[in-house]
Amino acid sequence: xxxxxxxxxxxxxxxxxxxxxDFEIRETILKVxxxxxxxxxxxxxxxxxxxxxxxxxxxxxxxxxxxxxPLKARVIGEVVHSEHANFNAGDLVHGMVDWADMxxxxxxxxxxxxxxxxxxxYYLGALGMPGMTAWIGMEMGAPEPGxxxxxxxxxxxxxxxxxxIAKLRGCRAVGCAGSDDKAAFLLDELGFDAAFNYKASTxxxxxxxxxxxDGIDMYFDNVGGTTLEAALDHANNFARFIQCGMISQxxxxxxxxxxxxxxxxxxxxxxxxxxxxxxxxxxxFEEFMSEMGAWLSSGQIRYRIDITDxxxxxxxxxxxxxxxxxxxKQVVQIGPAP
Amino acid sequence: xxxxxxxxxxxxxxxxxxxxxDFEIRETILKVxxxxxxxxxxxxxxxxxxxxxxxxxxxxxxxxxxxxxPLKARVIGEVVHSEHANFNAGDLVHGMVDWADMxxxxxxxxxxxxxxxxxxxYYLGALGMPGMTAWIGMEMGAPEPGxxxxxxxxxxxxxxxxxxIAKLRGCRAVGCAGSDDKAAFLLDELGFDAAFNYKASTxxxxxxxxxxxDGIDMYFDNVGGTTLEAALDHANNFARFIQCGMISQxxxxxxxxxxxxxxxxxxxxxxxxxxxxxxxxxxxFEEFMSEMGAWLSSGQIRYRIDITDxxxxxxxxxxxxxxxxxxxKQVVQIGPAP
Numbered sequence: 006x007x008x009x010x011x012x013x014x015x016x017x018x019x020x021x022x023x024x025x026x027d028f029e030i031r032e033t034i035l036k037v038x039x040x041x042x043x044x045x046x047x048x049x050x051x052x053x054x055x056x057x058x059x060x061x062x063x064x065x066x067x068x069x070x071x072x073x074x075p076l077k078a079r080v081i082g083e084v085v086h087s088e089h090a091n092f093n094a095g096d097l098v099h100g101m102v103d104w105a106d107m108x109x110x111x112x113x114x115x116x117x118x119x120x121x122x123x124x125x126x127y128y129l130g131a132l133g134m135p136g137m138t139a140w141i142g143m144e145m146g147a148p149e150p151g152x153x154x155x156x157x158x159x160x161x162x163x164x165x166x167x168x169x170i171a172k173l174r175g176c177r178a179v180g181c182a183g184s185d186d187k188a189a190f191l192l193d194e195l196g197f198d199a200a201f202n203y204k205a206s207t208x209x210x211x212x213x214x215x216x217x218x219d220g221i222d223m224y225f226d227n228v229g230g231t232t233l234e235a236a237l238d239h240a241n242n243f244a245r246f247i248q249c250g251m252i253s254q255x256x257x258x259x260x261x262x263x264x265x266x267x268x269x270x271x272x273x274x275x276x277x278x279x280x281x282x283x284x285x286x287x288x289x290f291e292e293f294m295s296e297m298g299a300w301l302s303s304g305q306i307r308y309r310i311d312i313t314d315x316x317x318x319x320x321x322x323x324x325x326x327x328x329x330x331x332x333x334k335q336v337v338q339i340g341p342a343p
Numbered sequence: 344x345x346x347x348x349x350x351x352x353x354x355x356x357x358x359x360x361x362x363x364x365d366f367e368i369r370e371t372i373l374k375v376x377x378x379x380x381x382x383x384x385x386x387x388x389x390x391x392x393x394x395x396x397x398x399x400x401x402x403x404x405x406x407x408x409x410x411x412x413p414l415k416a417r418v419i420g421e422v423v424h425s426e427h428a429n430f431n432a433g434d435l436v437h438g439m440v441d442w443a444d445m446x447x448x449x450x451x452x453x454x455x456x457x458x459x460x461x462x463x464x465y466y467l468g469a470l471g472m473p474g475m476t477a478w479i480g481m482e483m484g485a486p487e488p489g490x491x492x493x494x495x496x497x498x499x500x501x502x503x504x505x506x507x508i509a510k511l512r513g514c515r516a517v518g519c520a521g522s523d524d525k526a527a528f529l530l531d532e533l534g535f536d537a538a539f540n541y542k543a544s545t546x547x548x549x550x551x552x553x554x555x556x557d558g559i560d561m562y563f564d565n566v567g568g569t570t571l572e573a574a575l576d577h578a579n580n581f582a583r584f585i586q587c588g589m590i591s592q593x594x595x596x597x598x599x600x601x602x603x604x605x606x607x608x609x610x611x612x613x614x615x616x617x618x619x620x621x622x623x624x625x626x627x628f629e630e631f632m633s634e635m636g637a638w639l640s641s642g643q644i645r646y647r648i649d650i651t652d653x654x655x656x657x658x659x660x661x662x663x664x665x666x667x668x669x670x671x672k673q674v675v676q677i678g679p680a681p
Binding site: 058066229233248249250251254259262263264265266267268269270271272273274275276277278279280281282285 | 396404567571586587588589592597600601602603604605606607608609610611612613614615616617618619620623
């Protein structure tokens with residue numbers, strides 16, 4: 006048996022902003038699955054901001070992508086052929102595989118997916134890595150009922166969940182996003198108490214004063230930069246700043262990066278600023294799935310997904326996402342759902 | 344009974360760097376102590392970096408100084424006359440009073456001082472607010488034996504204690520200070536494992552690589568700016584950054600302040616950066632006094648004090664301290680010790 010597939014590889018490491026020329030699409034023949042391996046047909050593929058770091062030469066917490074090799078992503082797929090005892094042809098699975106139509110993976114790295122309780126792509130979002138990221142971060146920030154929680158990139162894959170958890174915890178949820186439509190979505194669809202478009206003419210700090218008149222007790226930061234500086238200015242004493250990501254800075258060189266000039270607030274306001282990576286917390290995955298699954302089934306948490314069609318459009322979708330072009334969790338549909 | 348005294352007042356709020364023109368010295372007649380008040384003759388007065396914030400118009404955590412009114416400081420003094428039941432003439436006391444030869448204070452705001460166990464000025468340093476600041480900050484950072492603790496302004500009033508507590512906790516203590524003499528003092532007198540002069544020609548990050556070859560697990564930050572940026576670059580995963588102060592930035596406008604451009608390390612390295620103010624922890628004062636008193640009596644912790652003579656020289660000493668001119672905890676001797 007030999008299988009042909011398209012793969013998207015890293016052609017070169019991007020300098021600054023990612024461009025289409027940093028990717029290459031190729032046709033290749035896959036090796037036959039060995040013992041314990043599984044051949045998968047991709048259905049949905051997740052694009053996430055942290056992948057930008059994996060394109061650089063510097064290894065961070067995630068292994069970096071290799072030039073000339075396929076990029077990797079979390080994928081929902083269907084088992085085509087299995088040499089692993091836990092999987093059979095036709096099974097729906099979830100795992101980190103190639104940006105490709107077809108991949109060979111170690112069975113040990115795959116997990117079954119149940120298509121019944123929620124839409125399949127949710128396993129790449131609300132019920133997957135981004136959802137668990139929001140869940141862990143909100144636990145770290147530990148907001149009390151009545152406190153104000155500010156979330157940036159609030160209509161994104163992580164931010165949607167963070168803000169809705171804040172509401173479930175009895176907090177006032179304030180979100181910012183990159184368009185008037187997104188801000189309206191946060192208010193009207195997700196139940197945020199206040200939301201604003203950070204790209205509008207009103208400076209972020211002024212918008213924050215209006216949206217959070219009692220100040221900020223917890224900030225769930227997905228963006229860094231100007232928004233982080235404004236959040237520090239507007240923070241209350243003993244605020245918790247949970248640093249999930251800084252997407253506004255990912256495509257800038259060290260020299261271009263915006264320096265944060267008001268860190269003395271950390272001292273004066275006794276702020277705790279803490280970074281985290283969801284991968285340190287996988288031992289909590291079952292607990293997360295149980296709680297989030299219940300919230301999604303009951304409709305207490307809603308989730309918007311932005312689907313781009315076609316593997317060949319994944320690089321464009323990834324670049325667009327880094328610029329805020331997505332509206333909801335970014336997913337690429339590679340093949341038909343069963 | 345009427346008492347004449349010299350007082351140093353805030354003539355105007357400094358713009359940027361403090362200058363001698365921001366102070367005024369005047370001769371005045373004190374009001375006679377009311378019921379529950381005490382008249383004090385100052386012996387030693389503490390000068391501390393946080394006072395710079397009190398000179399600004401913006402109220403931070405400490406009440407700001409008022410133009411035309413005496414500046415305030417922690418003072419060790421002798422009771423001259425008491426209308427409070429707890430104090431008698433001749434008692435040695437400690438409290439927040441005027442920059443002056445003589446002050447009238449509420450008895451309730453004063454504490455007795457025992458001159459026997461340690462030198463009197465220690466109550467303004469190792470056994471006072473700066474010592475407790477170091478003690479609380481080291482508890483927050485909670486370094487484990489074998490970890491590397493980096494302390495900036497390490498020969499200052501707080502830094503000396505922080506580094507020596509790190510040693511007592513079984514850590515590797517690394518300090519930086521503003522001269523070769525200070526660095527030698529940290530190594531030879533206080534037992535730091537490594538120390539460097541941050542004003543030397545070697546860039547701070549390079550000096551840190553040499554002084555802390557295994558990276559930094561905890562950073563006790565007294566300075567902010569370039570040193571903070573280098574510490575973030577050189578931090579290990581899960582490092583704790585305890586933000587005590589940022590003296591390098593206190594005399595700069597918001598526009599002049601150095602922006603910190605590598606905060607993405609907080610996310611990638613899962614760093615916890617936490618600010619604190621010792622005033623939130625006074626309920627721990629007895630516990631602190633007991634532990635620190637024992638360390639000082641046994642010689643396990645040593646402490647260097649830099650004494651400037653004469654109330655009239657306090658403004659000059661304060662300005663010098665903000666520029667790192669002091670070598671050890673800065674104290675002004677106002678009158679003779681008994």
